[in-house]
Amino acid sequence: MIDFELTPEQKEAVEITHEFARDLFRPISRYYDEHEHESPHELIDRAWGERNKGTLALGLDVTASLRIEELCWGDAGLFLCVPGPGLGGAAIFASGTKDQLSRFLGHFNEGDPKWGAMAMTEPGCGSDTSAITATATRDGAQWVLNGEKIFVTWGKRAAENPNSLVVVWATVDKSAGRAGMKSFVVPAGTPGMRVEKLEKKLGIRASDTATIIFDNCRIPFENILGSPEVKKVDKGKGETKGFKGAMATFDATRPVVAAMAIGVGRAALDFVTETLQKEGIKIRYGLPRHKLTALERDVMEMEANYKAARLLTLRALWMMSQFQPNNLEASMAKAKAGLAVTKITQKAVEIMGPLGYSRKYLLEKWMRDAKINDIFEGTGQINMLIVARRVLDYSRDQLR
Amino acid sequence: MISFSPTEEQQMIVSMAKQFANDEMRKIYRQCDENSAIPESVIDTAWRMGFTSSIIPEDCGGPGGERSAITGSLIAEELAWGDLSMAIHVLCPALFAYPILEMGTETQRMKYLPLFCGEKYKAATAALTEPRFGFDPCSLSTVARLDGNEYVLNGQKCYVPLAAEADSLLVYAAENGASQAFIVEKRTKGLEVGQREKNMGIRALATYEISLKDCRIPKENRLGGQKGHDFNRIINCSRVALSAMAVGVAKAAMEYSRDYAKERLAFGEPIASRQAIAFMLAEMAIEIDAARLMTWEAAWKLDRKEDATKEASLVKAYADDMVLMVTDRGVQILGGHGYVREHPVELWLRNGRGFATFDGMAIV
Numbered sequence: 001m002i003d004f005e006l007t008p009e010q011k012e013a014v015e016i017t018h019e020f021a022r023d024l025f026r027p028i029s030r031y032y033d034e035h036e037h038e039s040p041h042e043l044i045d046r047a048w049g050e051r052n053k054g055t056l057a058l059g060l061d062v063t064a065s066l067r068i069e070e071l072c073w074g075d076a077g078l079f080l081c082v083p084g085p086g087l088g089g090a091a092i093f094a095s096g097t098k099d100q101l102s103r104f105l106g107h108f109n110e111g112d113p114k115w116g117a118m119a120m121t122e123p124g125c126g127s128d129t130s131a132i133t134a135t136a137t138r139d140g141a142q143w144v145l146n147g148e149k150i151f152v153t154w155g156k157r158a159a160e161n162p163n164s165l166v167v168v169w170a171t172v173d174k175s176a177g178r179a180g181m182k183s184f185v186v187p188a189g190t191p192g193m194r195v196e197k198l199e200k201k202l203g204i205r206a207s208d209t210a211t212i213i214f215d216n217c218r219i220p221f222e223n224i225l226g227s228p229e230v231k232k233v234d235k236g237k238g239e240t241k242g243f244k245g246a247m248a249t250f251d252a253t254r255p256v257v258a259a260m261a262i263g264v265g266r267a268a269l270d271f272v273t274e275t276l277q278k279e280g281i282k283i284r285y286g287l288p289r290h291k292l293t294a295l296e297r298d299v300m301e302m303e304a305n306y307k308a309a310r311l312l313t314l315r316a317l318w319m320m321s322q323f324q325p326n327n328l329e330a331s332m333a334k335a336k337a338g339l340a341v342t343k344i345t346q347k348a349v350e351i352m353g354p355l356g357y358s359r360k361y362l363l364e365k366w367m368r369d370a371k372i373n374d375i376f377e378g379t380g381q382i383n384m385l386i387v388a389r390r391v392l393d394y395s396r397d398q399l400r
Numbered sequence: 401m402i403s404f405s406p407t408e409e410q411q412m413i414v415s416m417a418k419q420f421a422n423d424e425m426r427k428i429y430r431q432c433d434e435n436s437a438i439p440e441s442v443i444d445t446a447w448r449m450g451f452t453s454s455i456i457p458e459d460c461g462g463p464g465g466e467r468s469a470i471t472g473s474l475i476a477e478e479l480a481w482g483d484l485s486m487a488i489h490v491l492c493p494a495l496f497a498y499p500i501l502e503m504g505t506e507t508q509r510m511k512y513l514p515l516f517c518g519e520k521y522k523a524a525t526a527a528l529t530e531p532r533f534g535f536d537p538c539s540l541s542t543v544a545r546l547d548g549n550e551y552v553l554n555g556q557k558c559y560v561p562l563a564a565e566a567d568s569l570l571v572y573a574a575e576n577g578a579s580q581a582f583i584v585e586k587r588t589k590g591l592e593v594g595q596r597e598k599n600m601g602i603r604a605l606a607t608y609e610i611s612l613k614d615c616r617i618p619k620e621n622r623l624g625g626q627k628g629h630d631f632n633r634i635i636n637c638s639r640v641a642l643s644a645m646a647v648g649v650a651k652a653a654m655e656y657s658r659d660y661a662k663e664r665l666a667f668g669e670p671i672a673s674r675q676a677i678a679f680m681l682a683e684m685a686i687e688i689d690a691a692r693l694m695t696w697e698a699a700w701k702l703d704r705k706e707d708a709t710k711e712a713s714l715v716k717a718y719a720d721d722m723v724l725m726v727t728d729r730g731v732q733i734l735g736g737h738g739y740v741r742e743h744p745v746e747l748w749l750r751n752g753r754g755f756a757t758f759d760g761m762a763i764v
Contacts, residue, residue, distance in 0.1 A: 001403060001405070001407050002403060002404060002405065002406055002407075002470050002696050002700060003401060003402060003403045003700065004696075004697050004700050005401065005402070006401075006402065007401050010402075285710045285713045285714070286538065286632070286635070286712075287536065287538070287713075288534075288536045288537075289717065289756075290534060291534075291536060300713075300714060301717075304715070304718040307694055307697070307711075307714060308687075308690035308691070308693070308718065309690075311690065311693035312686070312689060312690055314402055314404075315404050315689075315693060318402055318403065318404050319404075329689075332686045335682075384679050384682045385675070385679075385682075387682040388675070388678035388679055388681055388682035389678075391658060391678075391681050391682055392661075392672050392678060394673070394678075398673055399672070399675070
């Protein structure tokens, strides 16, 4: 039955997370925006505790995404400091063996805060993940990793905090193209893995975005995710398993990133509607368009786009929870949400005038934060390309 | 619990509607548009499927199915995918029957609802829109004034579907400034059905202007009798129904232009293999899905008997824009071929443009 009602547990989860975001994220939001690369230790410890109690459990399901929306309503940058297995964990979940799951994630929630990062992007390749040049060479019972990874979200925390991990994508056979692409789990502190620099960014400044160098970094042979075999396939005959594993991870993570986006978008929307309310301006729903003020039309358009993005996101998540393939729907949600919140926050800054542009308020920050959602985990354009291929039933060779 | 899966029963109705749309409507839609006429037999076939009559209660002679705005939206989308004119024609009796079913007095229900339980299509309609700039359903120029035991109606209406055929109409008028519906029988003095209208789109659908000049009806003919009714809910049902139909029209245009783009060669390859075309189609697909989900959410609110004004008006405006964008691109993707009447996309653009104008289509 088509239903939009949250379960009582989900409602409670939203409420608790919302308070958490309001009371713990918002008050320190500006500080960490202006003190990039400082770490919000208290928040991290607190969030880690709540996470392991279950009150702040984050994962790849509907409830977790509702939590994520709330936390990003609080602050998307600070949300990206909240410890957890993250995208690295998602990759392990997507293509790891039972043994790997228990080895890497079995004790993840114990002890000190830990992070799991995913290192894919390189200076020479972003969206075209098949062009990765980092290498993994077999040497007896070990893999030797070499290469440079950039834009690794929470890369520093994952690479340097004990028992954290980085999942790195590298090729075992350059001549094999996509078939040679594999992912490897590198435990934090492994010699040969080092953080080279932290990016200075437009927004989500509380989140560390690292460049990680792999210089003859040796890991056990068993740390490869999926099969070590390279199965070359003829061009046009579809993808190989390793590459598919990477892309399957995206089907799971894209709706979650979309959930982040709509959290930021709602923060901006709430700010606008609350300010208007204080000014005694009512948004009159149900009026014909020619009777609406320009302001009302803008606000309604923002709200409608927020709703559109949110429902597409919920659908993609719901499908995942039903074990239905959601490649198309995940990309639809991500493409729509990234663009919608970019526009919503930009419009909000415009509408709020001097309040919007001033750093006295958080709105300008949300506009800067929102933009990342149109970029990471697949840019808006890459997601449109995926949607287009699915809509047309075209392979990557048919639609480039 | 959040779910995007229609019930088994809904899936059955949808597949029936889809099949009818595909097998019957799609075969004749162009001819209907050119001739400004729909064969009676098609309408009767659709009628027998019970899209409207299945929810008439047993005590009124109907099968007593459950009314659901979600089910109604699913049906409306499929039928509008087939053809918008025929969809509105088929569902038109609901414009009269559903408000009576939900908000009518016992007498009104018993008098009118049995009329819709027969084997043959029974025309009935509603008149809301007025032929003037600045039309607002919540601020009508047509007025109803109580005079003793009668209401006196005065005003002009337009876009009244099937007004000439219908034996009874619901006329919306302002009573002390508030919009209310009044049951007007065909031969009431003062009610005049004008010429059939000539519109840009929905040309197969017969719509009329009507005028009401000191048209007197019994006091009891106000919908809901003495206590009246919730007009806002009716208009929200209309918004949801129109959004669902906009999704159907848009889907038709998207599918057709998608298939065309895969067939049409330019510079040695299908035009669909170019991002300029492919990205248009991707955006069309995303926006169609977004509007559908928003429609479902608003319909869901209606089914829970909650105030759906915000959701319904947001999705209506969104779907109005969406269907214009999608049908326009449908034409654009076909280029010159999209502009000629050999292909359906120009028809869908004309129909799609209408949604911003259409109002008062409470058929869910």
